[in-house]
Amino acid sequence: MEVVIVKDKAAQGELVAAAVARLVGEKPDALLGVATGSTPLPVYEALAALVAGGLDVSRLRVCQLDEYVGLPAGHPESYREVVRKEVVQRLGLPAGSFLGPDGGAGDIVAACAAYERVLAEAGGVDLQILGVGTDGHIGFNEPCSSLASRTRIKTLTEQTRVDNARFFGDDLSQVPQHVITQGIGTILEARHLVLLATGEGKAEAVAATVEGPLSALVPASALQLHPHATVVVDEAAASRL
Numbered sequence: 001m002e003v004v005i006v007k008d009k010a011a012q013g014e015l016v017a018a019a020v021a022r023l024v025g026e027k028p029d030a031l032l033g034v035a036t037g038s039t040p041l042p043v044y045e046a047l048a049a050l051v052a053g054g055l056d057v058s059r060l061r062v063c064q065l066d067e068y069v070g071l072p073a074g075h076p077e078s079y080r081e082v083v084r085k086e087v088v089q090r091l092g093l094p095a096g097s098f099l100g101p102d103g104g105a106g107d108i109v110a111a112c113a114a115y116e117r118v119l120a121e122a123g124g125v126d127l128q129i130l131g132v133g134t135d136g137h138i139g140f141n142e143p144c145s146s147l148a149s150r151t152r153i154k155t156l157t158e159q160t161r162v163d164n165a166r167f168f169g170d171d172l173s174q175v176p177q178h179v180i181t182q183g184i185g186t187i188l189e190a191r192h193l194v195l196l197a198t199g200e201g202k203a204e205a206v207a208a209t210v211e212g213p214l215s216a217l218v219p220a221s222a223l224q225l226h227p228h229a230t231v232v233v234d235e236a237a238a239s240r241l
C-alpha cells in the first residue's frame, strides 16, 4: 500500500484528479468508481478544472459505490442524485455513462445481484475512489462486514447515521437505516483503489487502515490485501501514523 501525505484538500484533489486524467489518457472509456461524502469533492472539482482545460472525458464512465435504500426517487441526498450533480453534470458526462444500484427497487436482493452483473459486464472498475468512515467503513461496509462480501443490503450503525445526519438537515430520523453497498470483495476487484481522508477525525481510522492488523473490524484494512492501493491523506488525517 502506498501512502501519500499532502498539505491540504486542494492538493489531494489535484493529485487524484491527475491520476484520473492519466487513466483516461490510457483508456478513454475507463470505468471510474466514485464515492460520495464530502471528502472526494475536491477531486471532482479538480477534475472539472482539467476538463475545462481540455481533458476529454467524453467516453469516461462512472459508477456508484453505494446507495441509500428507500429514499423517494430524485431525493437530493440519494447517492444517484449526488453523483449526478457532483460528478456527471460537473464533468459534462453523458447521462448514459452512469451506473448505480437501484435503492428504490421492490426486490433489493435482486437489485444487488443485478448491480454486480452490471459492473462485471462493464468490464470492472478501473479506479475506485474511496472515502473512509470514522469507524473505518468503506462504501457502507460497516465493521464486521465480511472481507469477501459482495454487493448487498446493510444496516447502518448509529455512528454512521449520526455522521451523515448533516446531509439530512441534522435530523437523524431522516437518515435511512438501510443501504446497498458494493461488498468489500467487490471493491477489491477494482484495478486501482484510492482511499482519501482529511482531518483529525479520520486519523484513527487511517492508522487502523494502514498500520493496524487486517481485520473485519476495520473494513478499510482490506486495502492491505490489494496489489495497487493508494492512500492519500492530509497531515491531520496522517497524524496517528
Ligand code: GLP
Pocket (backbone or CB within 6 Å): 035, 036, 037, 038, 039, 040, 065, 066, 130, 131, 132, 133, 138, 139, 140, 160, 164
Ligand atoms: C458515507 C459513504 C462513504 C464515505 C463516508 C465518509 O458513509 N457511504 O462512501 O466514505 O460517508 O464521508 P465523508 O467523506 O463525508 O467523511
